[in-house]
Amino acid sequence: MGVFYSAGRDPIFYAHHGNIDRMWYLWKNNFGGQDITDTDWLDSSFLFYDEKQRLVRVTVRDSLDTALLGYDYQSVDIPWIAPTYKPTPRFPAKTKPQVSSAELSTKFPATLDSTISVEVARPEEVRNRSDAEKAKQEEVLVIRGIEFPANVLVKFDVYVNDDASSPSGPDKSEFVGSFVHVRHRNDHIIKTKLTLGITQLLEDLRAAKEGSVVVTLVPRNGEGKITIGGLSIELSSCKSDC
Known part of the structure; x- marks a missing residue:
């Protein structure tokens, strides 16, 4: 493929x-x-x-x-x-992050060779937005500086405020999404990023007012071959990205 x-x-x-x-x-x-x-x-x-x-x-x-x-x-x-269908939160005991938000700049880039939980700070302006403001700009989790060899099958899952020792499935609100790369013949290094919308997810997790969230990355394929440059939370215009 x-x-x-x-x-x-x-x-x-x-x-x-x-x-x-x-x-x-x-x-x-x-x-x-x-x-x-x-x-x-x-x-x-x-x-x-x-x-x-x-x-x-x-x-x-x-x-x-x-x-x-x-x-x-x-x-x-x-x-x-169905319009009524939506994932449901399980509200587990939130994992204590292995990397605090203050350590992000010193602990990353990092090799994703095992499950890691990272505290990611939320900008002040995203925590008290009106519904109208949320409709115009989506709050997004950005996982940047993702690097890996093109000839390696890569997949990792992303969770917010979940139990890292027993992460939830796609039917739960804590599951944000996955990054997947199908291996190619060439062995050049691919550099990319992953952007995931989390506005509704944080509402479901009752975390819309929190100053930070705990993001857990779980490698499924390609452990030790993936480098993560950093994580951040930003606002993205819904006109072009949502």
Whole structure:
């Protein structure tokens, strides 16, 4: 999957991209999502051989409506689509951080070779915002300076105010999200960051007024190969990022 030259020969490739298309379909049909309207993109074309081995040109706009392509997606129960569905907090005994907010600048960059809990300070301006202000700017947890070799499978999970010795699952509010990288053939170093929205999560955890939170990083793959540059909490404009 991570080697573009031969990814199309991997049986999971079809299922993976089929599900990406399905999620786009659900977004459009359940959440009011809209296809891109830029004509340069819509008129972009690709050459394929059809079932009769004839070379045909297909544009992007030809592929946007699954009904016109002759297929639909099976209707199955998807709990997270319901407006009333949301993760629930478990309110465990919060882990004492291994790294305090005052130590962040001296303890990071750090190698993620085992579970680590870090206290991250919240800026003063994020703690007393009105609902209108929250609608305009999302509070985000930024994990920056993530570095790892491209040829290594990497995954780590992120939790806020959770029990590091027994972290929760995705159905709990303490679980924020995951960082995942599918390994590539090349061994160059990838440098990136992870940004996770936490405004509603902190409301659910009754932590919206707290001066700091405890962030726990749990490596699942690639332990010892991942470097974390630092963590911070910032505000991000919902116009472009939310």
